[in-house]
Amino acid sequence: MTLNILAPIFLFTLTAAITPGGATTLATASGLQYGLGRSIPLIAGIAFGMVSLSVAASVGLASLMLTSPKLHLLLKLAGTVYLLWLALMIARSNRPKTRDDLAKPISFFGSLGLLWLNPKAWAMTMGAAASFSALITDPLHLAFWLGLAFGISAIFSMSLWCSTGSLLARLLKTDRQWKIVNVILGLLLAASIMPIWLF
Template identity: 30%
Template sequence: MTPDLLTALTTFAFVTVMTPGPNNLMLMASGTNFGFSRSIPHMLGIGLGFPLMVACVGLGVMQVFDLWPLSYTVLKIGSVTYLLYLAWKIANAAPPRDAESSGKPLTFLQSAAFQWVNPKAWSMALSAITLYATGRDLVSVLWVAGVYIVMSGVSTTSWTLLGQQLRRMLRNQARLRAFNWFMAALLIATLIPVLWPL
């Protein structure tokens, strides 16, 4: 991979992982409700699960949609259903003190598996492979996945820390409930491009 192409890929990866989407909104909510250290498995699930998904997409998963167009509809229905469920969980999250004992952030495996039903993750993976691993050769695909490992580390840490900082401002239970409902509404809003594409 040439230095110019690597710079372009790094910039693309940084912008796509830092912008709000289901992963980042859920990490911010997790940081707020559970704190940074309890959110680390969630962060690692995204930070390693998404690059793995990128690699799988680059090595052939994209062809499933070409061979079985119905699989795209099934994925879309599954994605919408799961995101609505996660929005409900965020909206009804317990206050931090109660969450310490009763609530649980997403685990490593849950957040890694979530990438496969995350509409933004699919869009990012397909775009990154199409633009930066045009030959679909193993080396190019691994470069794209490797850059996403680094950029995902920056993004997951930043959004979780933001949530943790908000936790201090949301000690009031009514404010925290309003925040959680707002995060749930934003998560649902991420479905708009999926349900009504331009």
């Protein structure tokens, strides 16, 4: 595979993964509350979600999923409820407890569910598969390269956003500052739902 084919794929996936949205807000909130180390399952779940969605899109499964209006509506509703619940949990959070066993970050499967219930992620991976199928005509090769690119980009992006949250945690000194930041992150996550209803 030549660089002039791979470069646009990696540039697209990195741009898609790093721009603010629901997953990046969750990664920032997780870094803020739990630090980078305890957020690794969340990062891995988001990355695996992007890989699996891009593979599904490359082999045509995503288009089947989104061609059914009832299934698409159900996907939107489930994704909206899940994201609103997460936004509420973040907004209601206070300063993290000092004992590690009192706080549980979002799990691998919780963050994987975030991606699979997000029609915006489906549309993004379908768009990538449709766009780059002209460069890579074999669906299995397309699935491999898109999956690899989305996986690497998601790990990099979520780690960056999570590290930003960890850095922010060091700057917060009072309970009031923690509450304000958590409410802002909760509101940003809730606002990230709007594009779901535009697709």
